[in-house]
Amino acid sequence: MFSLLRTLSGKVLLILAALLLAAGLATAGDTLRILAWPGYADADLVRVFERRHKVRVEVTLISTDDALREKLNANQAGDFDVFAANTAELQGYIEQGLVQPLDLARIPRTRAQLPRFRDLTGIPGISRNGRIYAIPYTYSEMGLIYDRAGVKGSPAETPDSLAVLADPRYRGRVLLYDGSTHNFTLAALMLGIENPFQLSNADFKRVTRQLIALRRNALAFYSLPEESVELFRQDGGVLLFANYGTQQVKLLRAAGADIGYVIPKKGTLAWLDCWAVTRGARNPKLAAAWIDYSLEKSVSNALSERQGLANTLFVPPAERERKLIWLQPVEDALRRTALWKRIVSGDLPDKFELPD
Numbered sequence: 001m002f003s004l005l006r007t008l009s010g011k012v013l014l015i016l017a018a019l020l021l022a023a024g025l026a027t028a029g030d031t032l033r034i035l036a037w038p039g040y041a042d043a044d045l046v047r048v049f050e051r052r053h054k055v056r057v058e059v060t061l062i063s064t065d066d067a068l069r070e071k072l073n074a075n076q077a078g079d080f081d082v083f084a085a086n087t088a089e090l091q092g093y094i095e096q097g098l099v100q101p102l103d104l105a106r107i108p109r110t111r112a113q114l115p116r117f118r119d120l121t122g123i124p125g126i127s128r129n130g131r132i133y134a135i136p137y138t139y140s141e142m143g144l145i146y147d148r149a150g151v152k153g154s155p156a157e158t159p160d161s162l163a164v165l166a167d168p169r170y171r172g173r174v175l176l177y178d179g180s181t182h183n184f185t186l187a188a189l190m191l192g193i194e195n196p197f198q199l200s201n202a203d204f205k206r207v208t209r210q211l212i213a214l215r216r217n218a219l220a221f222y223s224l225p226e227e228s229v230e231l232f233r234q235d236g237g238v239l240l241f242a243n244y245g246t247q248q249v250k251l252l253r254a255a256g257a258d259i260g261y262v263i264p265k266k267g268t269l270a271w272l273d274c275w276a277v278t279r280g281a282r283n284p285k286l287a288a289a290w291i292d293y294s295l296e297k298s299v300s301n302a303l304s305e306r307q308g309l310a311n312t313l314f315v316p317p318a319e320r321e322r323k324l325i326w327l328q329p330v331e332d333a334l335r336r337t338a339l340w341k342r343i344v345s346g347d348l349p350d351k352f353e354l355p356d
Contacts, residue, residue: 031056032286035071035083037273038063038224039247039307040137040294049293055286063223064179065089066337072098078280082287084137086271087125088197088327094125094133099276101131106288109295110135117312124328126274134274135291138309140245141263141270141324142182148258150238159239160265162190166210170239171217175232177243178221180340181333185269186241187211189325197328204339211343221344229255245270250308267323 032055034041041059050057060080062068068085072093085093093099104110110118117136121127126134144159150173151159165174177183187210188196193203219237222228225244229251232240242248242261249261275291277284293299300311310316330336 030283030286031058032082032283032290033057033080034059034290035062035068035080037061037084038226039303039309040084040273042302042306045299045302049290052293053286053289057290065181066179069333072278078278078282080278081281081283082275082277082290084273084275085134086273086327087123087134088271088329090134090274090276091125091329092333093276094128098279099133100279100281100284101133102135102277102291103284103288104132106285107135107292107295109292112295112297113312114315123272124326126276134276135295136272136274136312137294138303138311139270139272140247140309142186142245142268143242143249143261143263144268145232145240145242145248145252146260146262147232147238148260158260158262160262162186162264162266162268165239165241166190166213166217168217173219173236173238174214174217175228175237175240176214176218176221177228177241178223178344179243180337181330182243182269182327183211183214183340184336185327185330187214189267189269196325198331204335208339208343211340215343215346225251229257233257244309246308246310248308263323265323267325269327270324271327 030053032049032053034057036059038061041057046057046059049055060071062071065086068083068089069092071079072083073096090099110120113136117123120132120135121130123136126132126136144162144164146159164170165176184199184207185196187207188199188203191206191210193199193207199207219235220231222231225248228240228242228244228248231237232252233255240248246261249259252259275294277287277291281287295313297313300313303309304311304316
């Protein structure tokens with residue numbers, strides 16, 4: 001009898017051990033799915049995180065807010081766990097219930113961020129009803145890059161206005177970003193519209209005409225920062241609207257380009273990108289661990305050193321006083337996208353039937 005009990009006990013222990021081992025393997029075999037911009041999840045940094053947490057990491061890169069919006073809106077089955085987006089876009093995702101509030105206790109490195117980024121409730125777009133939905137990670141202004149030789153001797157030798165992008169002297173030599181939301185806002189700024197993020201029907205008519213004029217000047221429309229460098233250098237670009245700001249400056253200078261970089265006197269657009277966790281995240285704890293990992297000094301410093309972008313842990317030495325117009329939610333992103341596709345395709349002004 002005792003022998004039988006010992007045998008049964010041994011079997012029970014073996015079964016329990018097997019179950020515990022299986023549970024451990026399941027945890028070790030977890031996969032974190034990241035949706036991010038180029039440079040936010042470099043392969044070598046991802047490998048460190050994988051080894052530390054004994055997990056796999058899948059990184060999907062996006063190049064425009066339109067692409068990000070499309071992937072997240074299709075995220076019914078929880079295709080991603082953690083993603084990066086600017087504060088203007090995040091407000092829409094929070095309203096749609098596509099993200100979940102964060103447990104800040106799981107992200108202790110937020111305490112090392114600069115004071116302006118630690119005041120999470122004071123940053124528009126990342127909190128709702130006292131709950132925090134995102135953590136600031138990096139930011140940049142969208143300045144103007146110009147080829148020094150290409151503008152030498154012209155009145156625009158040092159471009160200081162967004163209006164230079166539509167200057168007919170640079171027809172076919174301006175490189176523009178292929179993003180509908182930003183471009184409508186950019187054109188509205190050029191026209192002096194008081195609120196470039198909330199356009200009326202009358203504004204849409206004026207802005208659409210301005211974008212068609214910009215299209216005539218366009219050498220090409222880029223999505224990724226590396227793509228902009230190749231197009232600018234190989235295809236004879238003179239002016240570049242830098243959606244990625246200092247990241248593109250660093251890439252172009254590293255490639256040997258003789259360029260200048262300016263912030264327009266009347267101001268320019270700027271973005272603050274944050275990490276957020278999707279509503280369908282399979283492992284919110286692991287997603288929070290990634291956010292916390294991104295705030296390690298070595299990881300945030302790598303972002304700045306490799307990409308030329310500011311991080312939230314220290315003030316860049318070259319940071320100066322300038323007028324930055326932080327991105328805000330727009331009146332109708334889908335309308336902007338539909339119109340932008342028609343503009344890029346070559347539709348003429350008289351083809352657009354816009355209500356008054």
